[in-house]
Amino acid sequence: MSTLELGAPRSMYRSVRKYAKIYRASLVERMAYRSDFLLGTVLRFLPMITTILLWQAIYKGGEDSTQAGFRLNEMIAYLLLTNISRIFSSMPGLAGGIARDIREGTLKKYLIQPIDMIGYLVSYRMAHKTAYVVISALPYALLFYVCRGFFDTGWPDLLTWVAYLVSLILAFFVGFYFEVCVGMVGFWFLEVTSLLYIVMTLNFFISGHMLPLDFLPPFWASFLKALPFQYMAYFPAVVVLGKVRGQDLAIGLLGELFWAIFFMMLARTLYTRGLRRYSAFGG
């Protein structure tokens, strides 16, 4: 990327401005569809309600009030918080869109215009996420206010807040670059949507979106915690619940940073290689 060249502040400024423009235009587009937002937000709460009720019933049927280190309230707080994690880390349509661009040849638009595809996609996605966070902030605030009874571990301290914010932002990048990598597979295999379905389905479970990884047998729990997927749901939630502290927290955040950079570089490599292959075949 030209922005990384040394001694080119002007070009860097222009470049930032260009992507800022893309960001703004995309944001306008997102806001225009109010009905999407309204109905979507209302419906989005239904699974949360049923999930809360399910876990209440599960804990009622069990003998211990603490399961795998989670009390019922903590459990529900955890599940609510994974939704926040998913807001940052889920990228609907990203990999599929890239694969389609490759398959249908619309990828050329990035090659003809003086614009970097991954750079464009980051800007677009950040706009998308910002709009989503802004629009859903109010209903979510309301939801958390209504559900405040479940958050009984006390107000997190400043350090925890900072760590939580960092883990969410990193979750965005892990999620983003991971999906970009999946999309890039489209350079080699035309049918990526199916691969994507498998990944998404599996991700739902192994990211800890359905239940905390600690519930699983110890071997599986530690195995899944070594994979990057836990950062897309599990990790930020347990950070803000104060279940990861001190050294573990530092290691966790470093691991998250590692995976974000890993996927970023992998995406870049796949893109460069893929393009070479793409142009060799004449598009």
Next chain:
Amino acid sequence: MVASLIKYARMWASLGRYTLARELSFRGNFLVKISVEILWLFILIAFFSTVFGRTKSIAGWDEWQYMFFVGCFFALNGLIETLFLDNCNEFAELVRTGDLDFLLLKPIDEQFLITCRRIDWGCALNIPMGFGVMGYSLYKIGGPVDPLSIPIFLMTFVSGAAIAYSFMLTLTSLSVWMVRNQSLMEMWWLFSSLARYPREIFVGTWASPIGVFFTFFLPILLVVNVPSQAMVGLLDWRMVGFTLIATVLCLGASRAFFRFALKSYRSASS
């Protein structure tokens, strides 16, 4: 009446044949679809096995009763996805591009043509898979099966599918007014989450009214609960009767709403 029923049944059969031919020409895709569904069933089973490792019952359903419920949900959902979900999902796109025009011009019921056009064979395996889980759960529960409960189960199973279809049709109709609709697939997934768990989990001051509302006013909770209850729980005749009445009402109301939506459909290009 009978003649037209036969005509529609024949047409549905040929639609099914053509879509199967089409799916088989994309064999790779077909296999992946099936493996996703199998994976999903495994995840569900893994989830509830984990849960039942730590609890004895959920809202009065013990492990194998609950697994029967999961299998019933899986089969019902598979039925709906096989027959209707893809078609309904495509409706918004038909409205956006104006290709809906062609369907409206055919001398055939619009609702049939729009919602039954294609059969998604990739999901069809979910039905036997769900029945497999139900069968295994019955075996685990042991004891004799009341012969009366089998026809009741099948009848309420079909009713449940019809009620779910009505709700899907209603959500689909909404896309006439929403220019760039959120995908129906997602809306359906969110809405049908209500039917995913037993009705008995809706307890407590704020939850019981929700449970009552979605049982008696928007009866989505009847879909999986009544057939499962009939088979592995207590057979409640009043509930079965109500389910049958609700099925007729839901089908009628959703059809009326769909026709109302079509009326305000405006072709995308002038």
Next chain:
Amino acid sequence: MPIIEAQGLTKTYKVFQKKDGLLGALRGLYHREYKEVKAVDDVSFTIEPGEMVAFLGPNGAGKTTTLKMLSGLIYPTSGTAQVLDFLPWKREDEFRRKFALVMGQKNQLWWDLPAADSFQLHREIYSLPLADFEKTLADLTELLGVQKLTRQAVRELSLGERMKMELIAALLHQPEVLLLDEPTIGLDVVAQVAIQKCLREYHSQRGVTMLLTSHYMRDIEALCDRVLVITHGKLVYDGPLVGLTDRFGAEKLVKLLFDGPAPSDLGRFGEVTKVEGPTVDLKVERTRVAEVLGAILDAYNIVDVSVQDPPLEQTIAKVFQQAEPANVDA
């Protein structure tokens, strides 16, 4: 007894006014402004059975909207229409069995299946007897020369071949009324001519009533005797194709062949559109043709002379331009 009858057809749309910029979009979330647009404005005409009529007009003039009202896809805001003695927007099955709509920009065949499968499905939908169906299909595929292509997946066909298949699908149930919206759009000349030929022959064999819109004058010249001109939603002309020139073509084209190089002062007689050695094309107002010809014959040695109407396309363009100011006033 007319087969199509439209009386005062009017269609008004509400169009959402999207505001610029971020603030505008935000405001759009809560408050929307709409503008009313008259797509079709008080259009009346009748068409007799067996006629082939063309609908002419610039983009957005209301041609497609009118066709959609006639086929019952959309309701008119006011006015009424009868097609085959049916009220189209009641969409009775009996009515839908008797007509067909072909749209050049859209396809109704199943993309991933051979066209033959779509035809079979069509047979089920329209409940066609097998023998009739096979006879019609054989006739049509032969007429269009696509016998070998019906077993090929539609997505693998060229645009022209696909359009031929669309046409076959539309004609399989032997409609009495055929509405065609830009049937040859984007096709090459060979495919265009093939489609025209098919429509003409089908018409002479079955006497089907046709109403078509097209951008290509060639389609219209080849197929239709009568034209309806619509601009800005209003019907401005209804009559024979040749009459268009009489009504709107205010000028004639005088072609002159001089004995020797052409003189350079012909501009005083009219607009010189072409000079090539001894030949000159001169546009002259219709009323002054005789006077100008006399003057030129007096002044120069002329080898040959002919007086023609300007090309139809120029006349049409003029019709569209002329209609514009009148509408702005209204």
